[in-house]
Amino acid sequence: MSIAIPEIEKELTDPKLIEVRDYWNEHIHDLEIATEPLGSIGFFDQLDAYRFDKLHYLPKVVDFSSYAGKDVLEVGCGAGIDLVHFARAGANVIGVDLAEVSIDLARKNFAARNLAGEFRVMNGQDLTFADNSFDVVYGHGVLQYTADVPAMLREIHRVLKPGGQVIFMVYNRISWLNFMKNIVKVDLEHEDAPVFMTYSIKEFKLLLAGFDDVEIIPERFPVKTKLHKGFKAVLYNKIFVGAFNILPKAIVRPFGWHLMAFATKK
Numbered sequence: 001m002s003i004a005i006p007e008i009e010k011e012l013t014d015p016k017l018i019e020v021r022d023y024w025n026e027h028i029h030d031l032e033i034a035t036e037p038l039g040s041i042g043f044f045d046q047l048d049a050y051r052f053d054k055l056h057y058l059p060k061v062v063d064f065s066s067y068a069g070k071d072v073l074e075v076g077c078g079a080g081i082d083l084v085h086f087a088r089a090g091a092n093v094i095g096v097d098l099a100e101v102s103i104d105l106a107r108k109n110f111a112a113r114n115l116a117g118e119f120r121v122m123n124g125q126d127l128t129f130a131d132n133s134f135d136v137v138y139g140h141g142v143l144q145y146t147a148d149v150p151a152m153l154r155e156i157h158r159v160l161k162p163g164g165q166v167i168f169m170v171y172n173r174i175s176w177l178n179f180m181k182n183i184v185k186v187d188l189e190h191e192d193a194p195v196f197m198t199y200s201i202k203e204f205k206l207l208l209a210g211f212d213d214v215e216i217i218p219e220r221f222p223v224k225t226k227l228h229k230g231f232k233a234v235l236y237n238k239i240f241v242g243a244f245n246i247l248p249k250a251i252v253r254p255f256g257w258h259l260m261a262f263a264t265k266k
């Protein structure tokens, strides 16, 4: 399958953002787990199954079925895996991403499933949508990888309708995975990206100070890895995952690797 390169709507001038775009064109999230032909329905099904196995918390905290009829924008949509769930539930979806390869894949994902959705190569720090356009803006694993987070948040706030909701996920610096990284020296996925940031819960709340009703929910506790091999992976899969998951959630929750945020614009 060939990759059709869609056009970006405004040329990028910030060298850091150009680096971010080039990195993500080369490292589409989770692509390495798929064995089916690139762009086939089997390929997108594999990406979906892998993601919702690893992130089994996601449909529990984001009730995709409750967004029927809503206008949903995803910033940094990658291959559109999560947007499929919004669209299947009846939302009107638009996905934007800096990486042309992501947008091409997202379009193919929707076409393979006969779903309606619009996908555009666009900088989330400089959106071309009018003020107050969307009921929901979703960005899972995006703020921590972009060049200017306050600029992206300002843009998202601008295009969100009053009464609208934002849903974000960033990485928790004070988490079990950072602990593993420092003690066992494991590499974190995409920590080689041109921008890679982690936040404490307090810092994330401060970052979202321009929104209202901010609620942060730590999620993503250890699950067995399929990506890593060798002695460390065996120890991790056989001992650490089981031991961690028998601890009461009330104690371990603040140390979840993903900080999900829900907030509104009044």
Ligand SMILES: C[S@@+](CC[C@H](N)C(=O)[O-])C[C@H]1O[C@@H](n2cnc3c(N)ncnc32)[C@H](O)[C@@H]1O
Binding pocket: 020, 021, 024, 025, 029, 075, 076, 077, 078, 079, 081, 096, 097, 098, 099, 102, 122, 123, 124, 125, 139, 140, 141, 142, 145, 146, 147, 152, 190
């Ligand atoms: C870790 S991937 C996450 C993709 C998808 N949300 C997911 O969870 O699979 C980060 C994505 O954010 C995109 N991104 C980073 N900065 C961006 C920006 N300023 N505007 C639009 N997309 C951006 C990258 O191109 C990349 O596709």
